[in-house]
Amino acid sequence: MLTTYKSISLVGLDGFLTEVEVDINLGGLPGYDTVGLADTSIKESRERIRSAIKNCGYKYPTAKIIVNLAPADIKKEGTMFDLPIALGILSSSGQLKSKNGSDYIIIGELSLVGKIRRLNGVLPILISAKQQGIKKAIIPYDNMKEASIIEGMEIIAAKTLNEVCDILEEKNPPIYVEKIEWKPDNTTNSGNDMKYIKGQYVAKRALEIAIAGEHNILFVGPPGAGKTMLAKAIPTIMPSMTFDEALETTKIHSIAGMLNDEQGFISLRPFRSPHHTATPVALVGGGRTSKPGEISLANNGVLFLDELPEYSRQVLETLRQPLEDNKIIVSRHLQTVSYPCKFVLVASMNPCPCGNYGSTKQECTCTPSQIHRYLAKLSGPLLDRIDIHVEVDGVSYEDISDKSGQFEESSVVKERIERAREIQYKRYNKNSIRCNAEMTSPLMKEFCKIDERSNLMLKTAFDKMNLSARGYNRILKVARTIADLKGVENIQSGHIAEALQYRAIDKKFKV
């Protein structure tokens, strides 16, 4: 006898409907076969299913069992088919009389005793199910949290195989997943509050501008100046997530298997800081099954690269295209997947191997060629994509010991940033971008108009300050954000003048 259940399989972030057909053939030798381009984790499911069926008090049929995963020409992976296959075997062998089993999409991994285990990627699965017009779903109980934000679907959370059988036979009332009203998470580590960073006015201001306009930012300074501390303060000033952003980010984390019971849903902007030994694949994603990398995990948040020149050249160059396109296409043997990666790149570095180049206080002991080699690791095209370069100077004893100094709290800064973001969202409403850093040249022509006086000033600045022509657009974009922070409609010369301050690398190292 043949039975069919519905399930969903994932390719990247998109799910496609998969029919799980189970046929039991009483004639012939007993056996078990899975067809439909299933990977090892699916083929292994046979042993889990056999034990689970037996341990739940059912009988495993002694017959030829054929499982087909249709469409049969797309590669499938993952353990979400354990549950539908087990149900198929029970139905085909007449032990389960389900009335409306094919209304549901069913996903779940089985343990040997018949318990349903948690899965990765439940959120993207449910979202694509909803898009394909499916109204009902059965998911593992442990994945309840991430499912709780899906609206307009009847989602049942089940703990065991028996429970699912009872639900399908309508013996027991099911446990429905309760819809939870989503709200952004604003909890941050208060120990990282901006008010604890003494001095560093410029760096803090630059950080504010960077986060307000999603500009990439580079801190340059001697060791111990507080670059990492500044980076750690970023989560405390990042604007709250919108629902769509949270959904997008959670999908990626769900696939990467980075959600747990407590954190069913990502409502706080991610802050990723991979170590400088990271490989290109770890950063942009890949592997046999095209898993998302650090840049995608940092989607809608911050990617912090400490000691930028220590990363391998290859790793740094792989960042160029994602920084431009805000998405990464990972192509591998099994599949080609596109992941979003809209992040703010925050990087820090020393100005030279010893760290004191350009310092007014300490002598640099590096030779010119050493400095040149150190800086040459950062290619021009990469630096071009970093709008703000800011120098962080060493902290003096007075700064550390001064207890009286009152500094701004993160919440105040965050408020200003959110206001500036609001202005940007409104302005770019029709332009399919969200913030100043993403402006393209035609948009810049429209939104970055400058008057004659500012134009003249920019021209003089280029000659006097030794700026490169490439810097022009970046200065305008940063000036746009400064104007937004002040709530001013048009860019004024003062905004440009301030933006000129954030070009440390251009000025200092272009010898």
Next chain:
Amino acid sequence: MFTSEQKVSITIALYGGLSVKQSAELFGAFINYDKLWMEFSKNESLIKSIIGEKKFTLLADNMNDSIFEMNMERLNRDGINVVTQFDDDYPEIFTALPDAPLVLFYKGDLDIIDSNTIAVAGTRRYSSYGKRVTENFVTALTQANLTIVTGLSQGIETIAFDTAIKCQGKTISVLSSGFYECYPPSAKASIEKAVNHGGLVISEYAPNTRLQNYHFLERNRLITHISQGIIIVEAGLKSGTMGIVELASEYGKSLYAVPGDIFSSVSKGTNQLIKDYACVVATDPQDIIKDFACVYKSSNEIVNDFNFSLDEIKIIKALENECLTLNEIKEQTDINIGELGELLSLLEISGIIAKDGSGYRLVINININDDVLE
């Protein structure tokens, strides 16, 4: 048209690498230079005895009109001029030199070699103090119409060169390698700049000669010889710059040293010179300029006609005596950080302050009454 002696000298310069003594002997052995050019291979035994077999073969292969013309065409195309000891326009100052180069390759205006020249020498690992001194001195010297001579090395010499170009001054640069193999690589762009600003770049090496370590010494002898005076800005105790010092006393050139920080390793050399009374102590460009008896336009003029706002005056006051970073200025003036950035950019654009390493400093002296702040 080229005379035979020119052709021989240029070919030797391009291929031979003969020592001064060898080339003098070679030319001495022939009364008729045409014969030397035309019948080079025929006088094999005589020439071999002077320059050795290896060099003879190399030269014999290339001593003919077609190769010579081809080489000249190439040099012409790349804008490299050649002058030999047999030419009228060979710089006179070199003729006195016992080891004067047989041939000079150059770009730009050869005549400025006879102008008032002053060399700037210093360490490659300069401090922000050295940079400031160099910029300050070179600006003043250029405005006093002195030609700045450098070897285009990294560090102080490059700063001196760049500053001179910025002030529209004339420069003479002596390369330590051939024109095609510039060292340091950044010199390539500098050569263009120098020529465009009416300067001169010379090299005694064939254009495709790579840098050798002894070239620095040879170059230093040309620099010292061209210059009427030499300023040492920052130099370590045992450094190439100190080599120039020895040459300067040998050739009797006036030597100026700018005192430096007694704790800084790159100032040890200059301070030692001062201790040994081996030089004139220069603490102001005027100390040098007065020796040249030129008209001096002061760059340190006191500016009163800027219309500063109160905040700008605060910034200028803070920078009066020292170089401060943005954070330090913020702490001293207590101006809102956004506005401070704005003001600093504007002051930098109007040329009142300049970026120095991570900090800012005043470029011109400004007299501000203390009453304004009250």
